[in-house]
Amino acid sequence: MKNYNIVLLRGDGIGPEIVTEAVKVLNRAAEKHQFTVTYDEALLGGIAIDETGVPLPEETLQKCNAADAVLLGAVGGPKWESQPGNNRPEAGLLGIRAGMGLYANLRPARIFKPLRDASPLKGDIIGEELDIMMVRELTGGIYFGDRGRKMVKGVPAAFDTEMYTVPEVERIARVAFNLARKRGHKLCSVDKANVLESSRLWREVILRVAKEYEDVELSHLYVDNCAMQLVRNPGQFDVVVTSNMFGDILSDEASMISGSIGMLASASLGDGTRGLYEPIHGSAPDIAGQGIANPLATILSVAMMLRFSLDEMEAADAIDAAVAKVLDQGYRTPDIYTEGTKKVDTVTMGQLVVDNL
Ligand SMILES: NC(=O)C1=CN([C@@H]2O[C@H](COP(=O)(O)OP(=O)(O)OC[C@H]3O[C@@H](n4cnc5c(N)ncnc54)[C@H](O)[C@@H]3O)[C@@H](O)[C@H]2O)C=CC1
Numbered sequence: 001m002k003n004y005n006i007v008l009l010r011g012d013g014i015g016p017e018i019v020t021e022a023v024k025v026l027n028r029a030a031e032k033h034q035f036t037v038t039y040d041e042a043l044l045g046g047i048a049i050d051e052t053g054v055p056l057p058e059e060t061l062q063k064c065n066a067a068d069a070v071l072l073g074a075v076g077g078p079k080w081e082s083q084p085g086n087n088r089p090e091a092g093l094l095g096i097r098a099g100m101g102l103y104a105n106l107r108p109a110r111i112f113k114p115l116r117d118a119s120p121l122k123g124d125i126i127g128e129e130l131d132i133m134m135v136r137e138l139t140g141g142i143y144f145g146d147r148g149r150k151m152v153k154g155v156p157a158a159f160d161t162e163m164y165t166v167p168e169v170e171r172i173a174r175v176a177f178n179l180a181r182k183r184g185h186k187l188c189s190v191d192k193a194n195v196l197e198s199s200r201l202w203r204e205v206i207l208r209v210a211k212e213y214e215d216v217e218l219s220h221l222y223v224d225n226c227a228m229q230l231v232r233n234p235g236q237f238d239v240v241v242t243s244n245m246f247g248d249i250l251s252d253e254a255s256m257i258s259g260s261i262g263m264l265a266s267a268s269l270g271d272g273t274r275g276l277y278e279p280i281h282g283s284a285p286d287i288a289g290q291g292i293a294n295p296l297a298t299i300l301s302v303a304m305m306l307r308f309s310l311d312e313m314e315a316a317d318a319i320d321a322a323v324a325k326v327l328d329q330g331y332r333t334p335d336i337y338t339e340g341t342k343k344v345d346t347v348t349m350g351q352l353v354v355d356n357l
């Protein structure tokens with residue numbers, strides 16, 4: 001029987017609550033699809049600062065780089081907001097992504113049919129089906145560029161730098177074109193090439209790589225227009241590729257189309273099969289400890305782990321189907337609750353998915 005080594009990074013805030021539910025689902029999937037999972041735990045984020053003084057201990061990175069895949073809850077919270085920038089929980093998150101070489105962040109924004117009422121968009125705007133694959137560059141751009149403080153004309157100032165190298169854009173472009181090829185053969189590249197030099201380079205490289213993918217219909221949008229189009233007519237998008245910061249922002253926006261940020265999963269991938277899987281949301285300090293967080297984004301991230309890192313396609317499909325069934329049965333955490341549905345807490349939602357597997 002195959003065994004997979006999974007590292008759990010529970011993190012902060014709602015992280016531990018949602019990871020517990022996702023692990024229950026992974027264990028049930030393993031039982032049913034005849035593989036085993038060995039878990040190891042490691043510290044990342046605020047809890048790592050509390051216990052070791054740094055947000056990304058060396059041991060955590062070593063464990064993650066030796067695992068088959070990593071499951072992360074979320075990091076951060078008000079407790080650590082006064083930490084210096086390079087010692088904040090979020091610095092640990094950026095560090096693990098870079099340290100594992102995970103430059104491609106896949107964020108599928110799709111709508112489960114029973115959740116159409118939970119979306120702020122009207123049915124005719126959503127159309128028959130909505131299924132967008134956001135491909136966000138994850139280890140370059142402004143989150144990783146030069147930064148600092150200095151005096152400018154006698155006054156204190158701060159700066160962050162957006163920079164992309166040609167190989168960084170080429171490799172994320174290939175990930176996006178390859179995905180478009182497997183899906184609807186449409187790719188929209190999002191930039192701000194009317195203003196930013198880094199975006200002009202981005203567009204040049206995308207256009208060059210596009211020559212290898214003549215079967216994929218390529219379009220370009222400026223990020224401000226894309227933000228508007230996502231609400232006006234989200235059905236026009238198949239695969240979207242964009243930079244680290246634009247992808248961060250646009251995917252939170254796209255998540256609302258699907259009803260809640262608590263529904264959106266993600267996979268962070270590099271050149272090999274090892275990946276890091278996490279919901280796109282943060283540690284939600286405002287609801288942490290209340291048992292009401294939606295665990296479905298993390299559970300759907302486990303499905304992505306089975307698909308992209310472990311090659312357990314049937315188990316992945318079974319988890320997606322179990323989530324769809326639970327929603328069909330009318331169960332909702334508070335973030336996706338609408339009148340006439342049944343409100344449940346985090347643990348019950350996790351158990352319902354297990355029961356439907
Ligand atoms: N991947 C990560 O670990 C991320 C960490 N963060 C960090 O998380 C902390 C909080 O950041 P925020 O800006 O508040 O963003 P957030 O995504 O944590 O929360 C935004 C809003 O969405 C709600 N929400 C998020 N996940 C939910 C879920 N599963 N179920 C129900 N409601 C949910 C929250 O209650 C809140 O009202 C910060 O320290 C931030 O830096 C933010 C984004 C990603």
Ligand SMILES: CC(C)CC(=O)C(=O)O
Nearest residue numbers: 090091093094143248280
């Ligand atoms: C540290 C941030 C870049 C985390 C975040 O908002 C994200 O990855 O979605």
Ligand SMILES: [Mg+2]
Nearest residue numbers: 248249252280
């Ligand atoms: Mg984000």
